[in-house]
Amino acid sequence: MLKYRAPLPHFNCKSKFDKIYEENLNNGSFKRINNRKNNEIRDMFIKLGEDENFGSSCFYSLGNTKILTTVYGPNPDSKYATYSKGKVFLDVKSLNINTIGASDRQRDDDIKSLLIECISNIILLEKYPQCSIKIKCLIIQDDGGCLSATLTCISLALIKAQIQMKDIIISININSIICPVTKKMYHLVDLDGMEEKYYQSKYEMNSITLGICLNLKTVCFYHGTGSFFNSKTLAEITSYGECACKSLGSEIKKVLKQYTKKRIDSIYQKVNVLE
Amino acid sequence: MEEDDVIISGTHMTIEKDKLEKMNENNFEKIYDNEYENIYRSKCSGILLKTPYYPYKYDIMNTSYKYIPKVGDLVIGIVKSKKLDYYQMDINCNCECIIHKIDSFKYATKSSFPNLLNGTLLYMVVEKMNLENNSVVTSCINSSDVKSWINYENYLGELVDGFVFSVNIASAKSLIGDRCYILDLIGQDIKYEIAVGHNGRIWIKANDPLEINLIHSALKHSFGKTRAQMNVLWKSIYNLNKKTT
Numbered sequence: 001m002l003k004y005r006a007p008l009p010h011f012n013c014k015s016k017f018d019k020i021y022e023e024n025l026n027n028g029s030f031k032r033i034n035n036r037k038n039n040e041i042r043d044m045f046i047k048l049g050e051d052e053n054f055g056s057s058c059f060y061s062l063g064n065t066k067i068l069t070t071v072y073g074p075n076p077d078s079k080y081a082t083y084s085k086g087k088v089f090l091d092v093k094s095l096n097i098n099t100i101g102a103s104d105r106q107r108d109d110d111i112k113s114l115l116i117e118c119i120s121n122i123i124l125l126e127k128y129p130q131c132s133i134k135i136k137c138l139i140i141q142d143d144g145g146c147l148s149a150t151l152t153c154i155s156l157a158l159i160k161a162q163i164q165m166k167d168i169i170i171s172i173n174i175n176s177i178i179c180p181v182t183k184k185m186y187h188l189v190d191l192d193g194m195e196e197k198y199y200q201s202k203y204e205m206n207s208i209t210l211g212i213c214l215n216l217k218t219v220c221f222y223h224g225t226g227s228f229f230n231s232k233t234l235a236e237i238t239s240y241g242e243c244a245c246k247s248l249g250s251e252i253k254k255v256l257k258q259y260t261k262k263r264i265d266s267i268y269q270k271v272n273v274l275e
Numbered sequence: 276m277e278e279d280d281v282i283i284s285g286t287h288m289t290i291e292k293d294k295l296e297k298m299n300e301n302n303f304e305k306i307y308d309n310e311y312e313n314i315y316r317s318k319c320s321g322i323l324l325k326t327p328y329y330p331y332k333y334d335i336m337n338t339s340y341k342y343i344p345k346v347g348d349l350v351i352g353i354v355k356s357k358k359l360d361y362y363q364m365d366i367n368c369n370c371e372c373i374i375h376k377i378d379s380f381k382y383a384t385k386s387s388f389p390n391l392l393n394g395t396l397l398y399m400v401v402e403k404m405n406l407e408n409n410s411v412v413t414s415c416i417n418s419s420d421v422k423s424w425i426n427y428e429n430y431l432g433e434l435v436d437g438f439v440f441s442v443n444i445a446s447a448k449s450l451i452g453d454r455c456y457i458l459d460l461i462g463q464d465i466k467y468e469i470a471v472g473h474n475g476r477i478w479i480k481a482n483d484p485l486e487i488n489l490i491h492s493a494l495k496h497s498f499g500k501t502r503a504q505m506n507v508l509w510k511s512i513y514n515l516n517k518k519t520t
Contacts, residue, residue: 050338050339050340051340073369074369075369076369076371127409128369128409129409130371130409131369131409159283159284159285159320160320161341162284162318162319162320162339162341163284164284164285164304164318165284165285166285167285168283168285215285215286215287253283256283256320257281257283260281260283260320260321260322260337261281261322
């Protein structure tokens with residue numbers, strides 16, 4: 001019977017993550033634990049839909065982070081909206097089970113008020129007097145980068161609903177890490193949940209969520225947490241995030257144009273050619 | 276700043292003045308910039324295509340259900356409420372739409388004006404738009420009508436009986452267009468009456484509710500089809516009806 005016992009690992013065996021960690025320390029470069037480049041995002045999936053009765057919706061997934069947004073309106077509302085401007089209502093719900101507790105709930109309320117303020121300034125509310133616009137977000141699965149994905153999803157749903165906006169909002173999540181040996185800073189784009197937990201335990205980490213108007217080239221959303229913010233690191237992180245947002249935004253716009261062209265060309269060009 | 280056929284809502288475009296006259300200006304809004312002139316922002320997404328009816332301007336076609344009102348459009352409205360001098364209408368947009376009781380109907384006076392209940396259908400033309408307080412004034416007076424509003428024989432006016440359903444705006448525009456073959460195919464077999472509004476509402480009236488259902492199915496499914504496909508579609512729907520009865 002002793003022959004068939006499963007072999008135990010060696011007493012000084014290291015896990016895969018620890019091997020990558022030691023390799024990063026020795027080489028002086030940085031390698032991620034999920035084989036992505038530093039400026040590479042996860043797989044993105046966008047689905048836009050509309051119904052004649054229930055408004056427009058957008059499903060946005062980035063890896064395992066999945067968000068569904070529905071936009072109702074603009075509907076005439078004499079109770080809340082003022083005579084000269086409309087009003088935006090935002091409702092964000094999460095299907096995840098929160099294990100942290102009260103502090104997380106208060107932080108969620110702060111972030112929600114930030115989101116409402118950002119979206120209210122982007123939508124041209126003076127075009128919709130005495131109207132209200134209701135936005136409902138459902139966070140189906142949260143695997144990191146949830147705030148930036150929510151903001152992009154809301155923006156795409158508003159585009160589908162044809163609500164007049166100043167611009168499209170494109171949002172992305174940037175994390176900055178300081179190597180403890182060489183004191184060099186690395187910028188990583190779009191971490192997932194496992195990476196967030198691992199790097200938080202091993203390194204000093206800054207996390208910034210940046211939202212950019214694509215055509216106007218202005219920053220419309222800025223939220224960050226971390227321990228080593230100063231003016232030099234902030235400038236570096238912001239410029240890096242700005243480039244990442246522009247790349248992501250041009251890709252999203254290109255895909256949207258192809259989607260629109262494919263959808264309507266199949267209706268009209270067939271008729272034009274054959275008749 | 277880009278010029279393309281495919282337009283996404285919120286895109287800034289450079290449009291010259293001669294190009295703008297060929298377009299439906301209602302879908303764009305001018306932005307006043309220090310560096311550039313003729314910069315417009317699009318209000319909706321879609322593809323710039325020529326409308327299939329007079330005056331054949333370029334318009335943004337999409338599969339949306341939201342209507343952006345324009346002066347001169349024919350719309351089907353539903354009476355929401357009755358006020359002192361006017362009725363409040365619902366024309367499937369976020370604007371407030373009103374129609375005057377006396378001024379907007381042919382030969383209406385203070386003693387004889389139409390007394391419409393809530394939920395009545397009206398086929399109207401958009402007369403005025405006020406973009407500041409987001410209101411639209413419509414009318415039921417057509418220049419070629421000679422009868423009074425009492426007779427229900429005018430081109431515009433109250434739609435009595437029949438069935439109303441919603442389609443998207445591009446589908447309504449294609450039904451309004453010149454070469455609309457599905458209406459001719461239906462007219463060969465069934466006598467019917469139809470009113471198509473620019474706001475995506477269609478009203479049908481026929482002798483039998485079953486015939487109304489046939490026309491409704493045909494119009495729903497004939498969007499984006501070629502002429503031969505429309506022919507086969509209508510024949511199959513009509514023959515299916517004959518088999519069941």
